[in-house]
Amino acid sequence: MHTTRLLKIAAVGSIAAITLAACGGSSDSSSEAAGGDAGGAPANEAYAGPVGDGEGAVNILAWPGYVEDGSTDPAVDWVTPFEEATGCTVNLKTFGTSDEAVKLMQGGGWDVVSASGDATLRLIYGDNVQPVNTDLVPNYADIFDGLKMQKFNSVDGVAYGIPHGRGANLVMWNTDKVTEPIDSWAPTFEADSPYKGAVTAYDSPIFIADAAVYLMATQPDLGITDPYALDQDQFDAAMALLEQQKELIGEYWSDYTKAIQAFNSGTTAIGTSWQVIANLAQAEGGAVEATKAKEGATGWSDTWMVAKDAANINCAYKWLDWIVSPEVNAQVAEWFGEAPANAKSCDLTSQSDFCDVYHATDDAYWTDVYYWNTPTAQCLDGRTDVQCVPYSDWATAWAALRS
Amino acid sequence: MTTTMTSASRGGFGYRHPRMRLAGLLTPPMLWLVVIYLGSLAALFLTAFWTVDDFTGQLVRTFTLDNFVEVFTNSSYYVVILRTIGIALLVTVFCMALGLPLAFFMANVAPVRWRPVLVALVLTPLWASYLVKVYAWRAMLQPQDGVLAWFLGPLGLDGPGYGFVGIVITLTYLWLPYMILPIYAGLTRLPVSYLDASADLGARNARTFRSVVMPMVFPSIVAGSIFTFSLSLGDYITAQIVGGKVTMLGNVVQTTYVTNLPFAAAVATIPVVIVLMYLFAVRRSGALDNL
Secondary structure, eight states, X not given: OHHHHHHHHHHHHHHHHHHHHHHHHTTTSOSSOTTOSTTOOOOOOOXXXXXXXOOSEEEXXXXXXXXXXXXXXXXXXXXXXXXXXXXXXXXXXXXXXXXHHHXXXXXXXXXXXXXXXXXXXXXXXXXXXXXXXXXXOXXXXXXXXGGTTOTTTEETTEEOOEEEEEEEOEEEEETTTOOSOOXXXXXXXXXXXXXXXXXXXXXXXXXXXXHHHHHHHHOGGXXXXXXXXXXXXXHHHHHHHHHHHXXXXXXXXXXXXXXXXXXXXXXXXXXXXXXXXHHHHHHTTOOEEEEOOTTOEEEEEEEEEXXXXXXXXXXHHHHHXXXXXXXXXXXXXXXXXXXXXBGGGGGTOSSTTHHHHTTSSOGGGGGGEEEOOOOOSSOTTOOOSSOBOXXXXXXXXXXXXXX | OOOOOOGGGSSOHHHHOHHHHHHHHHHHHHIIIIIIIIHHHHHHHHXXXXXXXXXXXXXXXXXXXXXXXXXXXXXXXXXXXXXXXXXXXXXXXXXXXXXXHHHXXXXXXXXXXXXXXXXXXXXXXXXXXXXXXXXXXXXHHOTTTSHHHHHHGGGTOOOOOSSHHHHXXXXXXXXXXXXXXXXXXXXXXXXXXXXXXXXXXXXXXXXXXXXXXXXXXXXXXXXXXXXXXXXXXXXXXXXXXXXXXXXXXXXXHHHHTTTXXXXXXXXXXXXXXXXXXXXXXXXXXXXXXXX
C-alpha cells in the first residue's frame, strides 16, 4: 500500500520535472537563432572606450601555445610582464579544437577567445561575441593588411577581432620511420602508402577540407576551388577519400601533447600536424621534420575576439593590444611557429630570418593555404547554382566516419 | 482502563506526525532523484526530438524524429552500438573471470588477519586518478616499446597496440575493484558451515563450488557486473587514449554534442535504454536486493 503511494508520488514528481524542464528549457539559449542565415549578424555594439583601468583579471580561451606564462618553458613567458604592466591576472583555458572553443564560449564566463576561422562565424552569428573597436587597439595599425577584414573575421565591414598570425597545417614525419624525403600528402592518403597503420590526422570535422585540398590537386575535374565550399558531389568525394585514409590511420589526434608523444615514440610515422608540435617534439629530442605539402594545405589565421558580455572589458582590450604588440607578437610567433601578424615583429625575432622562413611577407606562399573557415549552405566561393554542405552536416559525416 | 492522554505532552513533532516525518526524511533524496536526476534525463530525452539551425548551431525547438531515424538507419552507428555492447560484455566476462578467484581467495582461503590488508590493496588503485591509470596503460600498450610488446616479443607475437583489445584490457583493469568487492562481500556472508556440510556429504571442491558457492554468490556477481557493464557502456576517454581509431558510443556523443546537440541526445538515450533493459533482466536474480 505504501509502495503504491510512493510510486504515485514519484510519478507525479517526474511529470512535474518534465514539465519544468520543458518550460525552463526555453529560457536558456536566446529565443530564435539570431540571424539564422549568413545575411544578418546580431546587432551588438562594440565597446566605445576609452580603455580605462583594468578590472584585475581577464579570462582567456586560447589555443595551446598562444598564452605562455613560463609553465611550459621558463624562458617562454609573455603573460607575467602583461600582468605586471596592467594588473590584470590571466586565467587561461586551452582547447584542442574549434568545436571545443565554440562550446566553451557558449557556456559563458570568458572575456577573450583566440578563434580560428571555423569558429569565428559561428560565434558571430550565434551572438557570443561583440564587434571589436579597432581604434582602441593602437597596435592594430601595424598588422599586415592581408589579415585584416577577412571573410572570417568581419561582417559587412564591421571588424569582429584582431588578427593573431597565420600558419599552415603541415605534413610531419618521424625521420626514423620515414627515410624518404616527403613533400606531398600522398603517403597519408593513397591506399598503397608504405606507412599503413602509422598515419595520423586531425580529429575534427574541419579536416574534411584537407581531403578537399588533396582532391583539388589529384582530381581537378571535381571543380573544387574553395575547400570549404563543397557541393554534395565534392563532399562525397572528400568523404570517400577519408574512408580510404581511415585504413591507413593509427590514431587521430586533437590533443597536441598526445601528438607530440605519438610522433616521438614512433607510434605515428607521418601525418597532419602543426609547427608548434614539431618544435616541441624536437625540443624533447624527437627525430621529426615538417613541411608544407606541394598540393597546398589548410591553415589558420586566428582572431582574438571579445565575448559579448565580457565582464573584464578593459583588461580584454589591454590583452588585445598586448598580444599584437611587436615584441610579444614576435615571441608568440617564434614559440608557436607561425607567421606574425604585426609587420614590426619581423625585426624583433631572435631568429633573424624568421619572417622569411615563415613567409610572413611572402604573399605567394599563402595562395595555396586555405584558412579555416565555416562552411555554410550558401556556397562560400560565390556559386549560386548549387547548395553547399553546411558545417553541421560536416560534423555528422565526421562522426559517422569515426564510428 | 486505558486513559487517553493528550499526545501533546510527549514526543516531538516527528513523533506525533509520522507521515510528516516520512515526508521530511524522503524529500531531499526524492528531490535529488526526481528533479535533478530524472529531470535532467527527461530534458536530455526531450532535446533529442529537436533539431539545430544549420549555420549558428542554435537549438530549434520543432518536434522531429529525424535524429532517431538517422541513428537507426545509418549503418555506421549500428557498428558503434554493437561494438560498445561487445566491449562492455567482454569487460564484464573478464572481470568476472579475474575477480571471482581473487575474491574467493580473499574471503575463504586467506587467513582472516589478512582480509583488511587485501581489501585495502584491492581498493588502492581507486585512489589514483582515472586519467593517470589510462595513460599508464597507454605507455604499456605502445606498439613497439610498450611493456606488453616487450613481453610478447620473444614469443613471436606483436603487442596488442592501440585498439579494441587495448580498450578491453584497460577497462578490465579499471573496473576490476568494482567486481571484486561485491563478490567478496557476498562470499563473506556465506556461512562456512555450508562448505563443511557439503564436504561431509561427499562433494569434492569443484562440486561444492558449483552447487553450493555459486548459487549463493551469483547475485553478488550480477551486482558487480552491473557496475562493469554500465561503466564500460558509457566510457569514451579510454577509447580516445588507448583506442587508436576505434570509437565507442560515448565518442559519438562527444564529437557531435557541440554542433548537433539533439543528435547527440538521441545517441545518448541508447545506452540509457540498454542499461535499463539490463537492470530489468537482473532484477529477478535478486542482485539488486543485495546491493
